[in-house]
Amino acid sequence: MNCLEYRRLMTIEPGSRDPELLEHAGKCAACATFNARLQRFEHNLGQTLAVEAPEGLESRILLRQSVKASRARRAWNQRIYAVAATMLLTVGVVSGWMLTKYTQRVQAPLDQLVLNHIHDEEGHLHERNDVQLAELNQVVNRFGVRADALPAQVNFAHPCPMRKDKGAHLVLAGKQGPVTVLIIPGEQVRERTAVRDERFEGYILPTRYGALAIIGEHGEQLEEIQRALVTTMRNVT
Amino acid sequence: MTPRQIQFEALVNAYSKDLYRYAVWLCRSPEVAEDLVQETFMRAWKALDSLQDPGSAKQWLITILRRENLRRFSRVQPEVQSLDEMDVERITGLDDEFVQHDDHSQNLGMEQALASLSLEYREPLLLQVLGGYSCEEIAQQLDIKPGAVMTRLFRARQKLRKCFEDEDIVTDSKVK
Numbered sequence: 352m353n354c355l356e357y358r359r360l361m362t363i364e365p366g367s368r369d370p371e372l373l374e375h376a377g378k379c380a381a382c383a384t385f386n387a388r389l390q391r392f393e394h395n396l397g398q399t400l401a402v403e404a405p406e407g408l409e410s411r412i413l414l415r416q417s418v419k420a421s422r423a424r425r426a427w428n429q430r431i432y433a434v435a436a437t438m439l440l441t442v443g444v445v446s447g448w449m450l451t452k453y454t455q456r457v458q459a460p461l462d463q464l465v466l467n468h469i470h471d472e473e474g475h476l477h478e479r480n481d482v483q484l485a486e487l488n489q490v491v492n493r494f495g496v497r498a499d500a501l502p503a504q505v506n507f508a509h510p511c512p513m514r515k516d517k518g519a520h521l522v523l524a525g526k527q528g529p530v531t532v533l534i535i536p537g538e539q540v541r542e543r544t545a546v547r548d549e550r551f552e553g554y555i556l557p558t559r560y561g562a563l564a565i566i567g568e569h570g571e572q573l574e575e576i577q578r579a580l581v582t583t584m585r586n587v588t
Numbered sequence: 589m590t591p592r593q594i595q596f597e598a599l600v601n602a603y604s605k606d607l608y609r610y611a612v613w614l615c616r617s618p619e620v621a622e623d624l625v626q627e628t629f630m631r632a633w634k635a636l637d638s639l640q641d642p643g644s645a646k647q648w649l650i651t652i653l654r655r656e657n658l659r660r661f662s663r664v665q666p667e668v669q670s671l672d673e674m675d676v677e678r679i680t681g682l683d684d685e686f687v688q689h690d691d692h693s694q695n696l697g698m699e700q701a702l703a704s705l706s707l708e709y710r711e712p713l714l715l716q717v718l719g720g721y722s723c724e725e726i727a728q729q730l731d732i733k734p735g736a737v738m739t740r741l742f743r744a745r746q747k748l749r750k751c752f753e754d755e756d757i758v759t760d761s762k763v764k
Contacts, residue, residue, distance in 0.1 A: 363741045399698040404608040412600050412629045
């Protein structure tokens, strides 16, 4: 390393501890003097750059940060409250809507209730369970009804919740298609009441335990079904 | 106090003065420098989770400060003025009555020499002397080649020394 190289490298990085540079300074008196002057210069430079920071700088930074953090916390809380309020409102609106729908359904006239029941459980119209006599009796006996024979082919027979109490839901094979028979305990009808919508028709009969609905698709021979029921099932009407 | 708050306060206590020194020489205004430092720490607070290595905290803060300074320039175009003696005294407090007259003159000369350096030469010098950066780190920070950093550092010191000494430090006729 020559003097020129030494001075160039030291000027770039005066704090360098490169062994080659140290070795050169140890051997060259002129460069050692140069280095001493350079270090004084660096000391002076360092002193000049080391200006005093204004008093209270840290405190002002921390104060500003704490105000900012507190604002952010408030904004966050407001967002949480807004979300909670929205959720509460949504739950309220949905619950209100559901309650209204439920009330409408529960307070509906019996004929509408019967049609709603059939539409809601439309899947049962397609059941093909081939229900046997004993199974049918298990479902209808609790209403004081006793079947001595099957009134027709019974494709579905199951207890089913009605408006006032648990009833029975039967699906028989009619001439046109499935015929629904609902045993509805606790409901009061004074006389035979017609039931009809765009797809189904039938009637509701008053019984000792409440009401009996016989509903089929338009054009179904429901009177035949009623006769078969009366003939085979005691106390059904 | 949360661990995040403790970490932030430690950063402020450890580096706010260094950052202020860097900022004041970067923008040459004590008021703007303090604003820059405060804004830097506000951004650091927001991004504190991204600081993975506490050992690189100072470099991280200087990077934020430099970006903030660039944003300041993109918002307003301040007139760049050379510092007169009064400005220098405002920055350094050299009008302090306890400063000896000889030191005062010498430091004032250095101040003026530093202030007259263009940012191209002044910034690498600040990063090296105040930031403790190596040439490679300065190159990364300024997005230039290490060779260019070495040239700028060399020229910066040469210019400063010329203000004090007639002798050219490297091309001295006595140097072989």
